[in-house]
Amino acid sequence: MKKPDIYRVALDERSYDIHLQSGSLNKLGAAMRDLFPHAERCIIISNTVVEPLYLNGVKHSLEASSWQVFEHIVEDGEHFKTVDTWSKIMDALMDARLSRNEPIVALGGGVVGDMSGFAAACYRRGIPFVQVPTTLLAQVDSSVGGKTAVSHPHGKNMIGAFYQPKLVWIDPDVLQTLAPNQLRAGLAEVIKYGAIWDADFFNQIERDAQQLLALDTAVVNQVILASCRYKAEIVMQDETEQGARALLNLGHTFGHAIESMTHYTTYLHGEGVAIGMCMAARLSEQLGYAPKGTEKSMVKALQALKLPVNPPEFTAIQWLDAMGHDKKNVGSRIRYVLLKKIGEAFIAEDVKNQDIEILIASYT
Amino acid sequence: MKKPDIYRVALDERSYDIHLQSGSLNKLGAAMRDLFPHAERCIIISNTVVEPLYLNGVKHSLEASSWQVFEHIVEDGEHFKTVDTWSKIMDALMDARLSRNEPIVALGGGVVGDMSGFAAACYRRGIPFVQVPTTLLAQVDSSVGGKTAVSHPHGKNMIGAFYQPKLVWIDPDVLQTLAPNQLRAGLAEVIKYGAIWDADFFNQIERDAQQLLALDTAVVNQVILASCRYKAEIVMQDETEQGARALLNLGHTFGHAIESMTHYTTYLHGEGVAIGMCMAARLSEQLGYAPKGTEKSMVKALQALKLPVNPPEFTAIQWLDAMGHDKKNVGSRIRYVLLKKIGEAFIAEDVKNQDIEILIASYT
Numbered sequence: 016m017k018k019p020d021i022y023r024v025a026l027d028e029r030s031y032d033i034h035l036q037s038g039s040l041n042k043l044g045a046a047m048r049d050l051f052p053h054a055e056r057c058i059i060i061s062n063t064v065v066e067p068l069y070l071n072g073v074k075h076s077l078e079a080s081s082w083q084v085f086e087h088i089v090e091d092g093e094h095f096k097t098v099d100t101w102s103k104i105m106d107a108l109m110d111a112r113l114s115r116n117e118p119i120v121a122l123g124g125g126v127v128g129d130m131s132g133f134a135a136a137c138y139r140r141g142i143p144f145v146q147v148p149t150t151l152l153a154q155v156d157s158s159v160g161g162k163t164a165v166s167h168p169h170g171k172n173m174i175g176a177f178y179q180p181k182l183v184w185i186d187p188d189v190l191q192t193l194a195p196n197q198l199r200a201g202l203a204e205v206i207k208y209g210a211i212w213d214a215d216f217f218n219q220i221e222r223d224a225q226q227l228l229a230l231d232t233a234v235v236n237q238v239i240l241a242s243c244r245y246k247a248e249i250v251m252q253d254e255t256e257q258g259a260r261a262l263l264n265l266g267h268t269f270g271h272a273i274e275s276m277t278h279y280t281t282y283l284h285g286e287g288v289a290i291g292m293c294m295a296a297r298l299s300e301q302l303g304y305a306p307k308g309t310e311k312s313m314v315k316a317l318q319a320l321k322l323p324v325n326p327p328e329f330t331a332i333q334w335l336d337a338m339g340h341d342k343k344n345v346g347s348r349i350r351y352v353l354l355k356k357i358g359e360a361f362i363a364e365d366v367k368n369q370d371i372e373i374l375i376a377s378y379t
Numbered sequence: 380m381k382k383p384d385i386y387r388v389a390l391d392e393r394s395y396d397i398h399l400q401s402g403s404l405n406k407l408g409a410a411m412r413d414l415f416p417h418a419e420r421c422i423i424i425s426n427t428v429v430e431p432l433y434l435n436g437v438k439h440s441l442e443a444s445s446w447q448v449f450e451h452i453v454e455d456g457e458h459f460k461t462v463d464t465w466s467k468i469m470d471a472l473m474d475a476r477l478s479r480n481e482p483i484v485a486l487g488g489g490v491v492g493d494m495s496g497f498a499a500a501c502y503r504r505g506i507p508f509v510q511v512p513t514t515l516l517a518q519v520d521s522s523v524g525g526k527t528a529v530s531h532p533h534g535k536n537m538i539g540a541f542y543q544p545k546l547v548w549i550d551p552d553v554l555q556t557l558a559p560n561q562l563r564a565g566l567a568e569v570i571k572y573g574a575i576w577d578a579d580f581f582n583q584i585e586r587d588a589q590q591l592l593a594l595d596t597a598v599v600n601q602v603i604l605a606s607c608r609y610k611a612e613i614v615m616q617d618e619t620e621q622g623a624r625a626l627l628n629l630g631h632t633f634g635h636a637i638e639s640m641t642h643y644t645t646y647l648h649g650e651g652v653a654i655g656m657c658m659a660a661r662l663s664e665q666l667g668y669a670p671k672g673t674e675k676s677m678v679k680a681l682q683a684l685k686l687p688v689n690p691p692e693f694t695a696i697q698w699l700d701a702m703g704h705d706k707k708n709v710g711s712r713i714r715y716v717l718l719k720k721i722g723e724a725f726i727a728e729d730v731k732n733q734d735i736e737i738l739i740a741s742y743t
């Protein structure tokens with residue numbers, strides 16, 4: 016087995032490693048035993064899709080390292096990322112009688128990771144948790160950085176905490192069983208890093224689209240590692256999103272509105288973000304921030320990754336209302352992440368509702 | 380009006396003032412305007428007992444300083460300190476569309492303060508909150524230090540966060556409307572500080588019992604200030620209860636069990652703590668840690684404050700089961716705060732279930 020790539024997220028006493036290695040899933044038990052030498056119990060939180068594929072392997076690995084393993088399975092999908100599901104996780108933690116030093120293992124995608132992290136943040140006012148992301152989106156984005164949350168009927172991720180994991184354990188081999196639309200959704204977050212900071216990386220992803228979609232191991236592993244580094248670097252600069260970290264929300268204000276208006280049933284998160292990035296690019300051109308052709312480059316790259324690029328039809332009022340509850344908004348203003356060009360993003364505080372009306376009208 | 384006493388809780392960027400002044404309740408608006416110059420909205424969380432007495436005064440004070448004020452009223456009592464009540468607070472925050480920089484005002488006792496603080500910790504991953512404690516217990520203990528939580532059917536305060544307020548605003552005049560049993564319950568937490576750290580303070584409280592129960596202004600104000608200092612000092616040493624802060628749980632492992640076994644309907648929190656401190660004192664003597672007479676001193680002082688000192692009748696198994704879910708327990712061991720003498724407490728890790736059986740048997 017190839018040597019692992021290990022990247023340290025340095026956040027004082029909240030620091031942790033991202034451990035990336037093909038075939039490492041069933042080696043988690045020993046790593047966790049090293050990290051928590053005095054803990055006896057842990058609980059795996061997973062979902063109905065991941066459980067039949069990977070739960071037993073992880074469980075046996077943990078038991079082989081003397082862990083007493085509890086488990087709790089949630090339904091799959093954004094639709095279930097609710098206070099109610101989280102509350103049932105809290106019940107499971109109570110039933111397992113976990114102590115303050117005993118960890119949660121989040122085995123699944125972004126929804127499982129976000130909810131498990133929020134459960135870890137709240138149970139006994141905070142216990143450790145370990146991210147074992149099984150989707151590309153979770154591996155390149157949501158498992159790193161400590162944003163945990165559940166959604167509210169009026170807005171995505173509105174209830175949560177900044178709470179860092181103690182370890183992120185990535186095995187890219189699990190992507191072999193990932194549904195193709197889930198794979199593509201993850202690639203939207205990958206290309207986002209390029210759009211914000213690095214035009215070369217953006218171009219590379221577009222160029223390597225076929226290999227990525229075919230899960231070429233070397234290319235995929237390199238892209239995951241690069242993505243984790245982009246994410247970790249910005250988190251180290253701005254852990255609680257007081258400033259620069261907000262750039263990571265490129266495409267997310269529109270994207271969250273798309274997910275919310277379609278009741279989390281039509282688009283995966285990454286698909287909403289893909290469309291949202293196209294809209295942000297068009298708005299950047301419309302307002303004269305970005306040169307003509309910026310939107311076209313964005314659309315072309317996302318289409319190479321077989322991602323959607325056109326927004327669903329809603330009125331401007333519906334869009335504004337859905338975005339008004341996005342939690343990144345200060346006061347009554349909506350903040351947008353816009354582009355100066357591919358590879359350079361910024362926060363626009365002065366976008367007017369009228370600008371959004373023009374944008375939405377341009378799609379009809 | 381007398382000059383305010385202001386005590387600074389120094390916790391780096393989480394620092395805040397405790398502001399203590401008779402008659403200050405209706406001056407809150409101006410102070411909050413200074414503290415949050417850019418915020419437009421705030422929401423007052425209060426309960427059905429406090430609302431008719433103090434809500435309008437606070438609201439007018441805020442409106443006079445250009446605040447747009449929302450409000451949300453919860454039922455009164457520990458019984459309602461649940462995920463469900465908290466979830467309804469989250470709905471109210473969503474409806475008010477509070478931004479990340481707009482505060483919650485917790486106007487009430489410990490239950491309102493703990494739940495509002497936990498809501499502030501979670502809404503948009505954290506917004507500011509201000510404690511305006513209206514019970515003695517909240518003024519001398521729970522409003523300071525950032526322990527926020529709701530309870531789970533299987534254990535008190537099991538779901539929460541360490542999350543500091545931005546201001547604690549204490550007006551002792553509001554104690555004039557406090558029910559006598561609530562006043563006495565608060566005095567249990569006051570005398571606790573003496574039992575843990577300061578025999579002179581312990582003796583002073585016993586000596587001044589009559590004046591305290593009669594709400595003599597000078598004595599009460601001095602006692603609140605002294606209590607806030609004890610609390611703040613230990614919080615500054617150990618914000619997240621990794622060590623010394625656990626001493627504040629004197630009487631609480633038994634006390635929480637008493638509250639839980641009686642379904643939060645029979646004893647106020649402070650009453651449970653009073654009984655719990657007597658049990659801790661008796662256990663300390665039983666195990667040879669404290670000299671004979673320690674329990675007697677404890678009982679005498681609490682009786683002077685008209686607090687209960689005898690535990691309700693339950694079997695040792697019921698006690699152990701109720702305490703097994705107390706969140707201060709590491710692994711499967713139950714940790715007890717015991718006394719070496721009045722004025723000196725310590726954490727005992729090695730109390731055996733058998734010792735508890737003997738203790739419980741001694742009461743029958």
